[in-house]
Amino acid sequence: MEPHVSSQSAADASTSAAPSEAPLLAAAWAVFRKDVRSELRTRYALNAILLFAVSTVVAMSLGMGPLTISRNADLPIIQAALLWVAILFAAFTGLARAFVQEEEARTAAALRLSARPTAVFLGKLLFNLALLLLLVAVTTVLFVIMLRVQVGNPGLLAALLLAGSLGLVAATTLIAAIIARASVKGALFAVLSFPLLAPLLVVAIQGSANAIAGRGWESGVGSLQVLAGYTIALFTASLFLFNSVWEP
Amino acid sequence: MSDRLRLDQAAKLLLGVWMAGIVVAMFLVVPQYVGLGDAGRIIILHVPTAWITTVAFTVSAVYSIRYLWKRREADDAGAVAAAEVGFLFCTLATVSGMWFANVVWGTPWNWDPRETTILILLLIYAAYFALRSALDDVERRRRLAAVYNLFAAVTMPFLLFVAPRMAQSTLHPNCAFIQGSHCDGIWLEINGTRVGQLGDVVLALQGIEQRGDLAVAQVEVRMPGLQNVAVLAPTFELTSGKPADRPEFPGQQFLLAVEGVDLANGRVLLNMEAPGSGLLSNSRTFWTFMAANIGFLGLFIWLYRLRADVLLLQDRLARREVAYELPA
Numbered sequence: 001m002e003p004h005v006s007s008q009s010a011a012d013a014s015t016s017a018a019p020s021e022a023p024l025l026a027a028a029w030a031v032f033r034k035d036v037r038s039e040l041r042t043r044y045a046l047n048a049i050l051l052f053a054v055s056t057v058v059a060m061s062l063g064m065g066p067l068t069i070s071r072n073a074d075l076p077i078i079q080a081a082l083l084w085v086a087i088l089f090a091a092f093t094g095l096a097r098a099f100v101q102e103e104e105a106r107t108a109a110a111l112r113l114s115a116r117p118t119a120v121f122l123g124k125l126l127f128n129l130a131l132l133l134l135l136v137a138v139t140t141v142l143f144v145i146m147l148r149v150q151v152g153n154p155g156l157l158a159a160l161l162l163a164g165s166l167g168l169v170a171a172t173t174l175i176a177a178i179i180a181r182a183s184v185k186g187a188l189f190a191v192l193s194f195p196l197l198a199p200l201l202v203v204a205i206q207g208s209a210n211a212i213a214g215r216g217w218e219s220g221v222g223s224l225q226v227l228a229g230y231t232i233a234l235f236t237a238s239l240f241l242f243n244s245v246w247e248p
Numbered sequence: 249m250s251d252r253l254r255l256d257q258a259a260k261l262l263l264g265v266w267m268a269g270i271v272v273a274m275f276l277v278v279p280q281y282v283g284l285g286d287a288g289r290i291i292i293l294h295v296p297t298a299w300i301t302t303v304a305f306t307v308s309a310v311y312s313i314r315y316l317w318k319r320r321e322a323d324d325a326g327a328v329a330a331a332e333v334g335f336l337f338c339t340l341a342t343v344s345g346m347w348f349a350n351v352v353w354g355t356p357w358n359w360d361p362r363e364t365t366i367l368i369l370l371l372i373y374a375a376y377f378a379l380r381s382a383l384d385d386v387e388r389r390r391r392l393a394a395v396y397n398l399f400a401a402v403t404m405p406f407l408l409f410v411a412p413r414m415a416q417s418t419l420h421p422n423c424a425f426i427q428g429s430h431c432d433g434i435w436l437e438i439n440g441t442r443v444g445q446l447g448d449v450v451l452a453l454q455g456i457e458q459r460g461d462l463a464v465a466q467v468e469v470r471m472p473g474l475q476n477v478a479v480l481a482p483t484f485e486l487t488s489g490k491p492a493d494r495p496e497f498p499g500q501q502f503l504l505a506v507e508g509v510d511l512a513n514g515r516v517l518l519n520m521e522a523p524g525s526g527l528l529s530n531s532r533t534f535w536t537f538m539a540a541n542i543g544f545l546g547l548f549i550w551l552y553r554l555r556a557d558v559l560l561l562q563d564r565l566a567r568r569e570v571a572y573e574l575p576a
Contacts, residue, residue: 174399178392182382191378192396195371198364199406230406237402241395244316 024122027115031123035098036130044101045131049094053139056086061146080208083143084164084201089190090135095172096189098124099180108180109248117246118239121173125238128176129169136161152214160211160220163227164204170234171196177245200230263550266543273536290348292536296544298341298362301369304334304548309401312394322560324390327397328380329555333548335373342366368407372400386563433507433519436467446520449497451504454479456514461487463509465516469497482506482518 022030039045060082102108111120140161144151151157172193179188207223274292311327314320345363346356357363379396383389434444436453443452455466463484470477476498483493484506494503497520508517 171403174395178379178396179382181388181392182379183384184382188378188382192375195368195375196400196403198368198371199403199410202410226406226410230403233402233406234399237399241316241399244391244395247391 022115022119024116024119027119028122028126031111031115031120032126032130035123035127038101039127039131045094045097046134048097049090049131049135050138052093053086053090053135054142056090057139057142057146060086060143064147076213077205077209079143079147079149079212080205082147083140083208084205086143087136087139087164088168088197088201090139091132091168091172092190092193094131094135095128095169096176096179096185098127098173099176100185103180112246112248117243120246121177121238121242124177125169125173125235128173129165132165132169133162136165149212151212153211153216153220156215156217156220157208157211159224160204160207160227163224163231164200164208167200167204167227167231167234168197170231170238171200174234174238174242174245177242181245196234200227203227203230260550263543263546266539267547270536270540270543273539278533278536279530287348287351290344291533292540294341294344294348295537296541297337297344298366299541300544300548301334301338301341301366303545304330304337304552305369305401305404307552308334309397312397312401315390315394316398321390321563322556324394325556325559325563326552327394328559329552331373331376331397332555333552335370335377336551337544337548338366338370338373342370365407369404376400433517435508435515435517437516438514444518446518449520451518453516453518456509456511456516458486458511461485462492463506463511463516465506465509465518467504467516467518469504471498480504484509484516 064082102111115123140157143149172189175189175192175196179185179192182188203223203226207220207227210219210223270292274289278289278292308327308330311323311330315323315327342363345366349358350356376393376397380389380393383392434446434451436442436444436451438453438456442454443450445451450470452468452470453465454468457464463486464481465484466479466481468477468479478498480495480497481493482491482495482504484490485492486509491505491507494505496503503520505519506516507519509515
């Protein structure tokens, strides 16, 4: 099939036939399951992301290990910053995969034919979220063990990690769809994502430092609210903008 | 057509004369400001360029919305031109600010909220240009760049909200310069954070005690450049809950006031109070500043329209070349 033929039919399908066939959430779930299945076959993103996270944490513990013994007043903020930097860069290595792989395998046109844009976006978002939550869980557990972090308020830290992951995914999924069409994908993903993630990073690091230092929930509520607002704003903007990105 | 051309010429000439007038006024009309000396004149250049940066970012976002809506290449050219000129002004504002900070505050970079915001803005612009250069297909480049531009604009309010929380205080002298702006001061603790920064002054809390109705704080004050170090003792009336004695900073007209006291935990809320007249309350400075704002806005409009025209022309030329080179 010639490329322009397929894109033509994709445009037709998205306007007329496809939307009425499956409900949005069911279609999104189907996209998610397809991505999980194809990921489990190759385990490309999974291996890359987890090994990257493990190497980062090990590298940090090699350098930072002895620091935990001395009581440094700034230690919580240092540890929170390191944890989030590890999560951020591991996310940069793997989260673009969902869209890049569609372009590289030339399956994007087929996906355009079979599901409407919003369903594709939601499915990919869900897949990225699952991947990131796995990454965050592994990284954090390793980080806490290897750097001997004494987390004062584990509940708050978990809530902040979850909220931060939601924000991270809401911001990067659309960027992943954008850079999948560009010629230099890997470097561009980090370059485009970082400035948008700056506010999230600042808030998440400050909140996590409070959690590690063992302050109460009231010290993290502000951070959680900002993260929630950030997630909602970027998620809504993504829903509006994704159609323009997903056009052939 | 020739009428419009003549009008354009006249506007350009007027803009040139206007900007020249501002440069002259910056040095001859604006008076020196106490405490800052000649360095204070930078307000005429630095603040308008920083404002134009935000204007440019907004203009670019509006053009991006219009492009996604109507898909006209003129809108994309407008968005790129506004972003490019905005990048130029952003760099000017950053460099002039760092220069000023180095002279007056002794350090070019301090993670001040505005410095953070403008740095992220520079990164966003740079990412926007990087994205454009990485997309080969013209239509796709325009579309995806517009999407990224808008997506970045969505995060700006969060950045503006978050950045001020990063540092405990700001080096930008809002409280002293712009009347009506609000500054909260800083809390120092005798058992915790004892050293803080208020404006360009470093404060170190050395002690706090109660003398009758008054709480007396011992504060070591280090002026910028470490030229002047002094121990001041501002007081706070516990019964009325108001600052009592406000000593002057050494060599400056600013006053140090205690605005709140928590004796049980040894905490003090310290703030800087400006003398009666702010920088902009001087009418000569104010009008030169306003004229500079208008001048820089005019400069921005002229530059970005020129750049947009050039972009459109380039595009048209490229298409004509393609048309002629195609085999018949």
